[in-house]
Amino acid sequence: MFSSNLYRRSALISLILCLISAFALCSCEEEKVVAVLEVQDMSVDQGMVADMSVAPEDAELTQEVDMEELDVGLPDMMPELIPDLGPDTGINPEFVMNQIELLSPEEGFDLDGDGTPDNGLALLFADAVVGQVLGGDPDEYIARTVRRGELLLILDFNRLDSLVNDDYVNLDIFLGRDSDTRRRNNFNGEQDFFVSCNSLNDDGTPESQFIGAQINGGRLEGEGGQFRFLVSFSNTEVLLREAKITASLSEDGTMITEGMLGGAVTFAELEEVVRNDPEIGSSFAQVMLNFLSAKLDVDLDGDGSADALSASFSFSAVNAIVNRDEPCVE
Secondary structure, eight states: OHHHHHHHHHHHHHHHHHHHHTTTSOOOOOOOOOOOOOOOSOOOOGGGSOSOOOOOTTOOOOSOOOTTTOOOOOOTTHHHHSOOOOOOOSOOOEEEEEEEEEOOTTOSOOOSSSSSOOOHHHHHHHSHHHHHHTTSOOHHHHHHHHHTTSOOEEEEEESOOOSSOEEEEEEEEEEEEESSSOSTTTTSSOOEEEEBGGGBOTTSOBSEEEEEEEEETTEEEEEEEEEEEEETTTTEEEEEEEEEEEEEEOTTSSEEEEEEEEEEEEHHHHHHHHHTOTTTOHHHHHHHHHHHHHTOOBOSSSSSSOOEEEEEEEEEEEEOEEOTTSOOBO
């Protein structure tokens, strides 16, 4: 009986860590902005070009044009056609999460638009019977993996012009690797981290991003994210969809507090994870899936029936140094 409960606890902790790792090992859908600019009838004032002669028909133009004198310019209307994303000013702070917890059932993002928080995963653990079967409160185990440096989630801001108000910010999220063997200095605000290769696409771009997030009064808000992560024991990719992030940035840019990350995983993907876990076994796998199916709370495909399980986590973070220019590590 003790061995069976141990296996069950191990299986659920693996599932929880997979959900948390979603915030580092996945991708969000890129926003693509295409601007078609048509410039017609642009002519050069002959008075602006010195010593230019027109060669006879079929002859080559042999005289060089002085480009400094040839000042054509763009129409005055053109800047209005191009979205002004602002310069990348170099503020761009980097952080590592020093605390991560599964929120209570009463806390989380409203993913289905009914005005109430969605956190189906927390409901599983809050159930008096199911929670004990699944191993109880997972936060202690999560905290231990963070302290040990086994779960280092890196937040890297781009196009950040202001820590107080900014209408367009990009945020990359990586799984980090400690640059030394000392774990006690991971959260001192000055620690260097490498980027895990699992956090990158084949072309080296980050898999997990929030594009076009906003900062209002020091409060970060982003949505429309999608995180892809690989469940190691089943070699199965799972997506945390409709992901959102909120957090408060300190005025000096050294800390993130009151952070929340969340989204929903489809039941089909959870089922594949559970059935491929060798420690669960076929009989208990069905019991676990029954529990999961009863707690589905998000309709991702819009057919009117819940088909995904929501999950929301709180987090805080401190300054870090991310070695983006160094080769990634496994």
